[in-house]
Amino acid sequence: MIEILDPTVSFDEGDQAPTFSLTGGVSGKVVGLRLDHAWRSYHLVVDEWQALLEADGAKVRVVWPGERVGAEGERTRADLAEWSRLVDCGVVGLGN
Amino acid sequence: MTDELSSRRLLIDDDSLALYRRSLAEQWGDGVPLIAPTESRVRELLSGSPLAADAVICKVAPRFGVATVEKIAVNAAMAGCDPAAFPLVIAAVEAMGAPEFNLFGLTTTTSSVFPMVIVNGPTRSRLEIDMASGCMGGAAGRGSMTIGRSVALCLRNIGGQSIDVTSKSVFGQPARTGLCFAEWEEASPWPSLAQQRGFSMDDEVVTVHGGTGTLPLADINNDDALDLLYLIAKSIAYPLTNKFLESTAANGQTVLAVNPAWADRFAAVFPDMPDLQSYLFEHAWQPIEVWPEASRRVLEAKGRVDATGRVWLNDRPDQIVVVVCGGRGNLHAVALPSWAESELQSRAAFRSG
Numbered sequence: 001m002i003e004i005l006d007p008t009v010s011f012d013e014g015d016q017a018p019t020f021s022l023t024g025g026v027s028g029k030v031v032g033l034r035l036d037h038a039w040r041s042y043h044l045v046v047d048e049w050q051a052l053l054e055a056d057g058a059k060v061r062v063v064w065p066g067e068r069v070g071a072e073g074e075r076t077r078a079d080l081a082e083w084s085r086l087v088d089c090g091v092v093g094l095g096n
Numbered sequence: 097m098t099d100e101l102s103s104r105r106l107l108i109d110d111d112s113l114a115l116y117r118r119s120l121a122e123q124w125g126d127g128v129p130l131i132a133p134t135e136s137r138v139r140e141l142l143s144g145s146p147l148a149a150d151a152v153i154c155k156v157a158p159r160f161g162v163a164t165v166e167k168i169a170v171n172a173a174m175a176g177c178d179p180a181a182f183p184l185v186i187a188a189v190e191a192m193g194a195p196e197f198n199l200f201g202l203t204t205t206t207s208s209v210f211p212m213v214i215v216n217g218p219t220r221s222r223l224e225i226d227m228a229s230g231c232m233g234g235a236a237g238r239g240s241m242t243i244g245r246s247v248a249l250c251l252r253n254i255g256g257q258s259i260d261v262t263s264k265s266v267f268g269q270p271a272r273t274g275l276c277f278a279e280w281e282e283a284s285p286w287p288s289l290a291q292q293r294g295f296s297m298d299d300e301v302v303t304v305h306g307g308t309g310t311l312p313l314a315d316i317n318n319d320d321a322l323d324l325l326y327l328i329a330k331s332i333a334y335p336l337t338n339k340f341l342e343s344t345a346a347n348g349q350t351v352l353a354v355n356p357a358w359a360d361r362f363a364a365v366f367p368d369m370p371d372l373q374s375y376l377f378e379h380a381w382q383p384i385e386v387w388p389e390a391s392r393r394v395l396e397a398k399g400r401v402d403a404t405g406r407v408w409l410n411d412r413p414d415q416i417v418v419v420v421c422g423g424r425g426n427l428h429a430v431a432l433p434s435w436a437e438s439e440l441q442s443r444a445a446f447r448s449g
Binding site: 001002003004005006007008009010011012037038067068069070071072073074077 | 101103104105106107108109110115124132133134135138159160161162166167170171173174195196197198201249253254256341342343344346347348398437438439
């Protein structure tokens with residue numbers, strides 16, 4: 001037998017927000033929708049999602065992030081940080 | 097600083113096939129046989145860096161694992177990295193951690209994009225980093241093959257990049273097991289890439305580029321420098337490049353690798369690199385009529401079509417980054433197209449002593 005060093009790391013799950021529990025529903029919650037100009041599918045669903053969430057009593061906060069790098073990059077990161085601070089839970093992707 | 101290595105120890109049979117099988121079973125390999133990262137091998141790598149084993153270089157996306165020098169060394173050991181090349185691996189990991197490189201997006205996207213490593217500086221030959229014939233694959237220099245692979249293993253094992261788990265890349269690309277080459281500075285008529293980016297010729301510099309693949313460019317019909325550059329510019333502005341998917345042309349770089357013979361030919365017309373870049377920039381566009389009607393509407397809505405009906409690849413000449421490498425066989429260039437949401441990053445490497 002030989003001894004080797006483990007090449008992997010433990011991922012710091014503390015950096016991630018806990019999954020929002022839907023127990024009790026979204027009524028009275030601020031639900032964020034983080035959309036993306038690059039994906040046309042967002043344009044198709046955002047109005048439907050917003051209407052459905054509001055019908056269930058949620059307040060919806062939509063953010064359309066700008067470019068990730070370049071002149072807009074820093075502003076985009078700041079916008080997303082602020083949006084994350086303001087919402088109780090959020091949809092951040094379509095899982096495509 | 098500590099002398100102790102903190103990585104968990106694993107016991108395996110003293111057999112290269114056993115290591116390989118375990119790497120596949122536990123998914124910390126890249127599908128290619130590995131070198132056993134024993135403590136002695138890891139310590140040998142660490143001796144090449146002035147940094148302590150527990151020094152933190154950055155957090156690596158997409159899962160933001162902490163890249164200590166030790167953990168980078170364990171992965172570099174598995175890749176077969178020469179201790180003398182280890183500082184370049186550290187520099188590459190550091191460069192990828194820059195916010196403007198957008199490593200999270202790059203490692204999770206559906207695109208094939210992956211960090212490609214370009215090396216400048218005085219140790220290129222000694223470290224067997226390929227810069228002449230076959231430098232993007234096939235030349236088999238230890239430096240090229242193991243530096244790129246070390247970086248790729250760090251992304252997998254420290255960053256947590258994993259196909260169909262964190263990465264949604266539809267195809268991936270061969271460079272995802274590592275792509276590293278050097279600029280053939282001695283064969284270049286222009287200042288090196290590192291010099292263009294503010295470093296000196298004596299610095300060992302690593303540049304990482306989010307490249308979507310290797311796009312071969314060839315011509316045997318025309319010897320004229322301006323004609324060739326015109327055709328190169330039109331070729332890198334191909335309609336389905338990621339650069340045309342974004343709402344701005346201002347982000348990302350296309351790396352253009354030019355063989356030494358073509359470089360001499362181009363330099364006879366453009367002895368100054370900014371002039372060469374300007375010429376390429378001026379021709380790197382397509383008329384909106386190239387795209388079908390449905391695509392035209394989207395490009396227009398994104399503001400990508402100018403008043404004359406041109407869709408520009410870039411906003412600025414410096415977004416076409418020219419490096420000289422490849423064999424003296426003439427006729428060929430290679431473009432490393434931009435993913436368009438990542439900015440080229442360069443870092444100097446630092447050695448012990």
